[in-house]
Amino acid sequence: MTYKETLNWMFQQLPMYQQKGSSALKNKLDNIIHFSEVLGNPHQKFKSIHVAGTNGKGSCSHMLASILQEAGYKVGLYTSPHLKDFRERIKINGKAIGKGNVKDFIKAHKSFLEKNELSFFEMTVGMGFHYFKEEKVDVAVIEVGLGGRLDSTNIIVPEVSLITNIGLDHIQLLGGTLEKIALEKAGIIKRGIPVVISERQPETEGIFKLIAAQKNSEIVFADELPIKNYKTDLLGNYQHKNIQGVVATIKKLKSLTVHDHHVKAGLKKCIDNTGLLGRWQILGKKPKIVCDTAHNKEGLSLVLEQIKKIKSPQVHFVLGFVNDKVLDDVLSLFPKNAKYYFVKPNVPRGLPAKELKDKAAKFELIGEISKSVKEGLEKALGNAKDDDLIYVGGSTFVVAEVV
Structure with a gap:
């Protein structure tokens, strides 16, 4: 072979x-x-x-x-x-x-x-x-x-x-x-x-x-x-x-x-x-694009604390999860005033983007569905200004598609 x-x-x-x-x-x-x-x-x-x-x-x-x-x-x-x-x-x-x-x-x-x-x-x-x-x-x-x-x-x-x-x-x-x-x-x-x-x-x-x-x-x-x-x-x-x-x-x-x-x-x-990848990895500067493999409540809490300290005019989240996460605990952490691009990581365990969007709406997290992680990032780049922050994450498999 x-x-x-x-x-x-x-x-x-x-x-x-x-x-x-x-x-x-x-x-x-x-x-x-x-x-x-x-x-x-x-x-x-x-x-x-x-x-x-x-x-x-x-x-x-x-x-x-x-x-x-x-x-x-x-x-x-x-x-x-x-x-x-x-x-x-x-x-x-x-x-x-x-x-x-x-x-x-x-x-x-x-x-x-x-x-x-x-x-x-x-x-x-x-x-x-x-x-x-x-x-x-x-x-x-x-x-x-x-x-x-x-x-x-x-x-x-x-x-x-x-x-x-x-x-x-x-x-x-x-x-x-x-x-x-x-x-x-x-x-x-x-x-x-x-x-x-x-x-x-x-x-x-x-x-x-x-x-x-x-x-x-x-x-x-x-x-x-x-x-x-x-x-x-x-x-x-x-x-x-x-x-x-x-x-x-x-x-x-x-x-x-x-x-x-x-x-x-x-x-x-x-x-x-x-050669470590995917830990608060900066992918771009104008706008600033960051990806991180944090994927549970404890990890994402720390990441979101850091995002708050950056104080960007607008934060864009390209967000996807696998289907075995307890999402209520996780989604409650995210800011309501951000823009969201819901995606499905390209693995069998990936949570469908439509399902994620519906769950997120219960926490007043409003956004649009993308067919892929790459498309979600492209949409975010199209909407973001130079001083904005784009964050890509929610799952190791989402990060894997952009690094």
Whole structure:
């Protein structure tokens, strides 16, 4: 198979959560454990850092990888989902896995994958871990895909774990309260391994303390540590919270040598070092066009706070969501005096633009339907003046169509 044919097989033959939803999930670790044994347990051949959470785990993972690169290490980075190219999920020192590596891995293991009916995410985790072993990385930063306890990445025993902000997302799978979701995220806490909590939340603090105590694991809340006011090239005021968790994690990383100047350089060169996309990314200046992958109440609250501070004469929202979001909580956050362009991200889970428009009208958010994200952005550009702000978001998949 060609690289394109290989990707088509991966995407179509086996369901993928980002595309299909809950039907893609396998709520057990049996498959990935079996696959890892077939691969020679590659995850045991390199050091790792595990990152879970609802908001900020992608940014934190990239920051950690950038800092470790600046410290001179060969760093693997496993993240999800991808925005433009599948290979974004598996990188070493900012360079994506080669097309040939993807193709050869699937070719070598295709019969096993078919026979055992591995999910898209399970095979991708196996691919990433195998690639990191083959390339002899010093350390890999591993981002949880969904939840934590039963996530396929949760076979690793990291040097330290990081749990970022907890929000109400994927509630049909993880639970309808912050406490239940925190319990799933806390599943990455390993016996005797330190865990850093980047943001103290009253609903979740007790859960993390309880699980850490049961596992005899040191627990650190980032706000307890004296952390400098570091700067990063990742825009967005919300990154300050992420930086606290990242720096606290680095401080607990005893097996690797990282100095303060590595932290400073890594945070300032995160985009250059890792190629991160879609976090308060500026796409244009007159008018200012910003996209961001925030897609739940907690994430969007922070984004909308920042939009208020910009004080543009008119804000235009090119907005789309997937169909499993609790939209009442989200839409109530948006300003009534903005102009809206409702779109459907081009994935099966995408919420129809007409349905989004009708739901938004209940919150006095008035706008028009566009046939695509691209058309929505074109309409916004046609109506916006130079001093206006255009925001594109609501879903990772909306952002993927404009970056």
